[in-house]
Amino acid sequence: MRPEEYLAILARRWWILVLAALVAGLAAFLYSNAQPRTYQVSVRLMAVAQPPDYWLDLYAKNRLASYQDLIRSWDFVSQALQQAGLDIDPGHAIGTLTLGRNQDSNLVQIVVTDTDPQRAAAIANAVADAFVARSAEENRQILERFTDPRGERIQGTVEVVKLESPGPPGMPIGPRVKLNSAAGLLLGLTFGVVLAFGVEYFDDRLRNEREVQRYLALATIGQIGHNAPSRRGRRGSSMRSGNPDSRLAVVAQPTSPEAEAYRSLRAAIVFAGGDRSLRSVLVAEASAGGDSPEVAANVAAALALAGDRVALVDANLRAPRLHSLLGLPNDAGLAGWLLSHDPEAPLPLVATEYDRLLLVPAGNLPPGGAMNPADLLSQPRFASFLERLCREVTYIVINTAPVPDYGDALAIAPRVDGVLLLVRSGHTRRTAAQSAKRAFERVGARLLGAVLLQR
Numbered sequence: 001m002r003p004e005e006y007l008a009i010l011a012r013r014w015w016i017l018v019l020a021a022l023v024a025g026l027a028a029f030l031y032s033n034a035q036p037r038t039y040q041v042s043v044r045l046m047a048v049a050q051p052p053d054y055w056l057d058l059y060a061k062n063r064l065a066s067y068q069d070l071i072r073s074w075d076f077v078s079q080a081l082q083q084a085g086l087d088i089d090p091g092h093a094i095g096t097l098t099l100g101r102n103q104d105s106n107l108v109q110i111v112v113t114d115t116d117p118q119r120a121a122a123i124a125n126a127v128a129d130a131f132v133a134r135s136a137e138e139n140r141q142i143l144e145r146f147t148d149p150r151g152e153r154i155q156g157t158v159e160v161v162k163l164e165s166p167g168p169p170g171m172p173i174g175p176r177v178k179l180n181s182a183a184g185l186l187l188g189l190t191f192g193v194v195l196a197f198g199v200e201y202f203d204d205r206l207r208n209e210r211e212v213q214r215y216l217a218l219a220t221i222g223q224i225g226h227n228a229p230s231r232r233g234r235r236g237s238s239m240r241s242g243n244p245d246s247r248l249a250v251v252a253q254p255t256s257p258e259a260e261a262y263r264s265l266r267a268a269i270v271f272a273g274g275d276r277s278l279r280s281v282l283v284a285e286a287s288a289g290g291d292s293p294e295v296a297a298n299v300a301a302a303l304a305l306a307g308d309r310v311a312l313v314d315a316n317l318r319a320p321r322l323h324s325l326l327g328l329p330n331d332a333g334l335a336g337w338l339l340s341h342d343p344e345a346p347l348p349l350v351a352t353e354y355d356r357l358l359l360v361p362a363g364n365l366p367p368g369g370a371m372n373p374a375d376l377l378s379q380p381r382f383a384s385f386l387e388r389l390c391r392e393v394t395y396i397v398i399n400t401a402p403v404p405d406y407g408d409a410l411a412i413a414p415r416v417d418g419v420l421l422l423v424r425s426g427h428t429r430r431t432a433a434q435s436a437k438r439a440f441e442r443v444g445a446r447l448l449g450a451v452l453l454q455r
Contacts, residue, residue: 005210007144009196012198012200012207013196014199015194016190016195017196017197018190018230019192020191020192020195020281021186021188022185022188023188024185024188024189026184026186028180028181028183028185029180029181029184031174031179031180032177032180033098033177035174035175038114038115038172038174038175039113039114039115039116039120039169039172039173040110040111040113040114040120040169040173041112041117041120041121041123041169042109042111042163043109043125043127043162043163043164043166044107044109044110044112044163044186045108045110045128045131045133045160045161046106046160047061047064047106047108047160047254048106048109048158048159048160048161063108064101064108067108067135068099069097070131070134071131072094072097074090076127076130076134076182076348077094077097077127078090078333079130080126080129080130081126082124082319083126083129083130083133084130088119088123090189093112094121096112096114097110097112097123097127097391098109098113099111105402110124110127110128110131111402112124112127117170121167121169124166125165125166127168129161132160135159135160136159139158139159162328162438167394168395171284175401182272183419189245204430204431205427205428205429205430206425206426206430207425208425209223209318212423212450215430215434216421216431216434216437216450218421218447220448220449220450220451220452221259221285221420221448221449221451222262222451223261223452223454224258224265224295224453224454225257225261226353227271227364229336243365246389248298248301248354249262250263250443251305251354262298262302265299265302266302266303266306269281269420270303270450272418272448277373277388277417278417278418279394279396279405279417280390280395280396280398280416281299281395281396281398281416281417281418281419282398282400282409282412282419283420283422283451284400284402284409284413284419284421284422284436285401285422285427286402286421286422286423286424286437287402287404287424287428287429287432287433287436288404289402289403289422289427289453290318290321290430291424292400292402293316293321293322293325294325296312296322296397296399297312297322297326297399298445299397299420300357300397303355303358303394303395303397304357307356308355308393308395309338309356309393309395310357310359310393310395310396310397311358311389311392311395311396311397312357312399313334313360313368313396313397313398313399314333314334314359314361314398315334315367315377315398315399315408317373317401317408318406318407320360320362320401320403320439321451322362323361323362324363326353326354326359328350328351328352328359328360328361329361330362331361331363332348332361332363333360333361333362334348334360334361334362334364335363335364335365335376336348337363338381338382338386339371339376339451341363341364347360347385347388347389348360348361348363349392352405360389373408374410374411377408377411377412378411382411386416394438398416404435404436409440410439410440410443410445412442414443414444416445416447417446417447418446418447418448419447419448420448420449420450421433421436421447421449422451423450423451423453424453425454426454438445
């Protein structure tokens with residue numbers, strides 16, 4: 001995929017990104033805001049060689065390293081709190097206590113983090129004071145008990161100095177509500193991006209011309225944006241439209257983008273044949289959506305507007321709609337003609353209120369379901385019907401039942417010059433469209449291309 005395609009996915013799924021970021025950010029804000037405020041107090045202790053000496057300085061650093069375990073021991077902390085007169089649980093104090101030390105320095109930092117600022121300051125000072133006192137006591141014992149090789153008392157040792165005596169802090173260090181909320185937003189946005197691509201992966205609906213070309217290997221010969229018809233634009237048409245509920249955009253709205261799209265589709269159909277004459281076209285839906293009657297009627301009307309005599313055939317014997325779309329009865333039609341055995345029976349052509357546009361209604365099948373429409377359309381009599389109809393008109397436009405539900409379109413497709421596969425943008429599943437295409441290819445139908453319907 002190209003970078004712009006990734007961006008298009010994110011733009012199409014923008015609501016997932018926004019929702020994930022808001023939910024994560026709000027959760028982080030609520031959680032952080034519910035946490036107790038924490039305060040931090042730190043005390044620095046320095047080990048100083050007395051008198052200043054290089055080797056004593058190294059000894060001071062090593063001695064600080066050995067003191068770290070002492071400061072965090074239970075006995076030491078208990079004694080420190082007891083000496084300071086603090087009624088604080090030693091376990092709680094140890095849990096708030098951390099040490100920081102740079103290996104190259106003579107400094108050690110006692111850090112206490114607690115929800116009570118007074119308690120934090122008291123623990124830090126108590127532990128620091130106890131440590132200084134313990135160091136002084138050890139120095140005294142060392143000076144009393146040990147001598148150098150010449151029998152003299154050791155004159156140098158290490159002194160631990162408390163550099164500050166902090167009081168209770170006024171500002172808490174946590175929780176960091178703003179930082180946590182921002183981190184939650186960023187994390188939610190990241191999760192939203194992953195979720196958007198995941199939804200896109202499992203959502204196999206076809207949306208644009210590029211996806212039709214990629215997954216169906218079909219050219220999109222028409223893109224039609226369906227709009228509700230209006231009463232404007234009917235004047236000046238060579239076809240009369242007295243039906244106020246007409247959904248023929250090429251008649252009701254001749255200057256609309258939808259009408260222009262049908263004119264472009266008409267040109268594509270006319271020139272799709274090349275050297276081969278293209279007289280009959282089947283309009284088939286890749287998924288059940290109920291758009292094929294309107295598309296077939298508009299294509300037929302567009303061909304008729306160009307001056308050709310056109311027959312619009314309603315081969316959807318299961319749920320006919322073209323007659324109601326054009327405001328005509330459905331008494332006698334294709335079903336009755338196919339069921340008759342009279343080879344000289346007149347074709348069931350019905351004149352419409354539009355010049356040069358004729359309708360072949362679906363008619364009615366006998367009650368009881370004794371005859372399946374797909375079987376009826378597969379009989380040689382339907383091929384004879386098309387041959388006779390081609391002698392009466394220039395173009396034949398046929399509408400039939402949706403491909404995924406019934407086999408009617410597959411029975412007709414090998415007998416016509418071309419098939420238009422309707423794909424509803426954002427509704428037609430990739431698997432359904434691919435299945436329909438393979439079905440047409442198996443019966444030897446000629447697919448002219450896909451028509452992308454955008455609502």
